[in-house]
Amino acid sequence: MTTAQAPSQWGPRWSRWVGRVLARGLWATEVRGRDRVPSAGPAIVVANHVGFIDGPVLHGVIPRGSHFLIGSHMFHGALGALLRGASQIEVEGSGRAALAQGLAVLRRGDVVGMFPEGTRGAGRADAVHGGAAWLALQSGAPIVPTTMLGTRHTGEPVSVWPRPRRRILVEFGHPQVLEPPAELKGRRRQEWAQEAVAEALRAQVAGTLATTTIELPADDGGRSDTEEALS
Structure with a gap:
């Protein structure tokens, strides 16, 4: 995978306040475990996905600026302009370019946000895509498993x-560094990390x-199932 340039750090500096106003002002959002998100260094916040507002709410309550991987179908019209201005990452096609940008964010020491189920739905995390696992293996960044409840009934x-x-x-949840067994290589290593x-x-969801x-x-x-691109 080719090296990509990380999106600007400036976008999350203002857009997270928009998310915070929605989460705390429009809706009554309770946040638990904010101190579990590493205060410095790279981290991958992975959350279950049930509704349209999961992204802005989570972006607003993460205690640091974050760059989310978001399907290209969302990058249209006024919303697309807002997402680009917020320096969020557009996922097109196979998602390889988006993953490269996410890796650049992590290597810069910042936070990537992902919904690894890939689609909004029941939010049980019965299955996840491999993007978050790949980023964790390539960067060494911890994942922070996160529960979203109440955004859809x-x-x-x-x-x-x-x-x-x-x-x-x-x-x-508590940050976790993925450490696959040393004997696992290639696809088997990726499959282990994905699981x-x-x-x-x-x-994390069950505990909450x-x-x-x-x-x-x-x-x-x-x-x-085509609603969201691979996250």
């Missing part, structure tokens, strides 16, 4: 914009669910 579409003061919960990310995210009355939606919100 059962019966609501994945595109829902929740009513004001909707109760939302975001919980950051490690999935297990960490599933465990055990401590709150907010539930995951019982449906997938009518999602389309």
Whole structure:
């Protein structure tokens, strides 16, 4: 994979405040474990994905500026201009160029945000794509498994914009560095890391669910598997 230039650090410096206003002002977002996000150095925040507002809410409550990998279908019109101005990373085609930019962000010592399920839906993390695992292996950056709850309820579409003061919960888990067995090489190493990310995210979601009355939606919100690009 060719070397890519990292997106500007300036975008997250203003856009995270937009996300924070939405999370804290428009909706009633409780945040747990903010101190678990490393205060310096590279990190990959990986979260389950249930609704349209997951991205802006999470971007707003991460205690540092972050660059999210976002499907190219979102980069149109006014929203596309906003995302580009916020220095978020557009995922096109196979996603290789986006991963290269994400790796450049991590090598710069900053935060990448990802929804490794790849689509909005029930948010159970039953399966994840391999992008976050690849970035973790290439950079040595820890993953921070993160739970999103309340951004979509059962019966609501994945595109829902929740009513004001909707109760939302975001919980950051403990950072984990992926350390595959030394004998694993190539594809087997990547597969091990991908499953490690999935297990960490599933465990994080299950642990959060055990401590709150907010539930995951019982449906997938009518999602389309082509709705989101690989994250």
